[in-house]
Amino acid sequence: MWGMGDVVNGESVVKVIDTTKRAVIAEWPITGGPQPHTAGLDSAHHRLFMGSRLGGGHVVDPGKLVIINTDTGKVVQALDAVGGADEIFYDAPTSRIYFSGSSGTLAVFHEDDPDHFRMLGKVPTGSIAKSGVWIPELKRYYSAVPKHLVQLMPTTQYGVGDWLTEESHLMVFEEVP
């Protein structure tokens, strides 16, 4: 298991840097998101999205989406997401949040209003496909799936040594309105 982000004491925080002063000016607790690893932003509604991992690994499901009000620094909501959080993209025209991680799916959330968010569903991508990019101009999501082995479930026909190799590839998705 890949180790990362183990917060062993205290809570995780967002450190707010004033880019003009080039200094940390505030710290906000990320309640419910112990291992922040990725972030997104709805700048119009002043909402910060922190993607957090849980349990110290890439493949521990679920992860967390923590929504923070950037006017107050307070947590608005913390929702289950996918494990191994690595990318968050906010798409303003559809009020959708795309949240990808290593555990094999891309979670899609909807911002009903700035204080209410919900998961619409999870789109299967690939194992360890943590990285991707939402291209709003094309309304497409590109998910990068690394080369990996698929272990077949041991049965009377298959043993521990039976696996498939899935080569690296991109999966290209189009938005369905």
Next chain:
Amino acid sequence: MKRYATILFVLCLMSVCRASAQQTSKPYVNRQALMVHMTGLLRLVETIPIPTEGYIDHLSYDLKNQHLFISGENNKTLVVVDMKAGKVIHETPLGGNPRRPFFDAATNELWLDLGDNTAVAVSGTTFEVTKTVELTGGKNAAHRDPDNAAYDPVKGLYYVGIVTGQGNKDGTIEIVDTKAAKLAGSIKMDGNDPAGIMLDRAANRLYVGHGRRGERRERRQGD
């Protein structure tokens, strides 16, 4: 003698049976997300083979030329995909593991941070490295590992989070002036894992996720 041999045989048999029982009783751990019903969110329209082995990190794109840039983290390469043709058109070898790229259409440059504690510019035309900026501590500095980043296209500033080892407090946000191709500043973060970096240009803020006192293990490939 025959009696001892019989006892030894029985003991061996018991040992084999116990080992076998342990193997079959080991619970199966499902580390994959459970599949859930999903419809009408995204439609798979294409798959494109890419030549990377091992971990892949972040992506960026050049919309005008329909180029997608992929950080082949494990391979230490930048992979360029023609999105229109649906195929890889170039691989650029890099000195370190690439992490978080940003393409700037105004300058036709892709900036990305590498695991050797540098940030580099890659030409959007030739895909070759054209500029290199050493981050605080210099190239290959010990315990300094660039990871997450953010980019301000208006000011041409590239903010890079430096992960340091467990128990350290010397993680930083490095500020690279991409117009001058030089290190413009370094902000101390009083911790070792600045992650989840997001620029809020309207508010002149940079948000950086962080564990307060805790500290993560050494960064590993694939984080």
